[in-house]
Amino acid sequence: MNSFERIIATIKGEETDRKAFTATLSQYGSKYCAASNQEYYQDPEVYSKGQIAISEKFGTDVLFGPFALALIGKAFGAELKFYADRPPMFRKPFIQSVDELLNFPYPDIQSDPAILYLRDSIKILSSHFNQKVPVSAVSLNPVDMPIMIFGMDKWLEIFLLDRNGFYRTMEYIIPFFIDLTNALINDGAACVSMPTVFANSGLVTRKQTAEIVNPILKSAFSKINGGIIMHHGGVPFLPYFDTYKDFPDNVIGFGMDWTDDYREARNIIGENRVLLFGIDGPSLYLKGARDVVDNCRKILESTKSDNRHILFSCSSDILCNTPEENILAMKEAVCQFSQ
């Protein structure tokens, strides 16, 4: 089985030759490019070169497009800050109010440089790995997208204190979200992974998630012509996990937090969706490779009867100072476990 076949079988809940595994190595690929980080996050050829090297070196079963969500903000005029060893971050919004946003013309997904970078990275990678390794784009859901337009503080303020402004923003952003996400699917993304910020327990109340956020997500997701993976967004997913049960079928999976209880998650969500679950990605650099193998094996043991589990590096991107052998240890664990 190649990675593409393995992932398709996993989504269908069928037997595979070994458990599928993946790790968020979007930034890590820059180590193999001999280019500045600014080039890495602006030139899709450079980014793709890094991800091709990731595939050759680590053999992950899913590759990711740029995990650089601030670039969506850039398309709306936001000022970014670039770093030597991590993705660019949102620094300052250009748009200060809902009224300003409503008068701001949509970024053209056919010509805006930041959007084209995201799209072209997917085009290059999916064409290179055609039917061999699936490539997931990384983007934002429509309720979280304004974080990259207004900044988190302002958007939370609008959400809490100006409900009319919140819904006017949604009316504006949902068509953009649908156009961008469907474009990424058309460009070759096997699915689109989205961190979950406003629909999780770290940010808003359960009632707000269930009554305000989820109905918008369900409606918007149903208009996407491909699979969506909802990622835990940095906090445990379980507290509101039951509220995602009736999301559309194209939400094919959930990226869990490493502190979540896998069995409970499976019981809540049912048998039909994929659960990506495993070890913590950002602190992987602190571990020894043997420990990584052992931890992964324990997880694989506890999920062995579950065909819709993918071993995963949870949380955000794996840091560049992580030893390669710690990442290779994930593959070693899945290979050992299948023997």
Next chain:
Amino acid sequence: MEMDIQQELLQAIQDADLNRATKLLTGWGDLNGYSGFTDQILLPVLEKYTLDDFKRDGSPLAQGYVAARFAEIAINLVIENTPAGQALKEDKGPIVIGNIEDDFHSLGRRIICSFLRSNGWIIHDIGNDIPASEFVEKAIETNSKIIAVSAMMYSTAINISEVREQIIRRNLEKEVKLAVGGAIFNLRTDLVNEVGGDGTVKSALHVPKLFDDMLTDLKLQHHE
């Protein structure tokens, strides 16, 4: 009557409904005036919320935000209605607070500032994306005994260790405490030690108590 409004305010905060909380506050103030508001209403409500928050092992940021904004609105109304020269709370002294270099997530910091202010601390808020040396320089300049550094993500939180190094380099270990916080510290309990922090808490509501304890520790160290 106090119990009723306390309960209603608590519910409004737990529902993250600032409009309702503010209406309750001004309604009570119009009827009773604001002179007894801090002791009879605000502090008991925040205390109860803090206790509930502790039992729940943390709350959504929206609740903390509403509680902080509510405290801010309440304190401002009390100040507007307090005769000049009459102190609101005991002056606990200055502290320096900011987000570490490369971190732009100011919401948690702003919430903490509101709670600290309502507890009598003088706040020197130096903003987002602040290099380690600036925290220590500001603490020296303002004679602050506590430096509070916030970071949301792991990749930026590790920059806080440079603040600890600056404290050591300037021989201020017995003069200044380093409080650290932000979402990532709730998820990684060992991170506070990794970056050289003297303490952290799970929620902004618990920060005033942490700072009181830190100040007591410093006084004890001086007596030893």
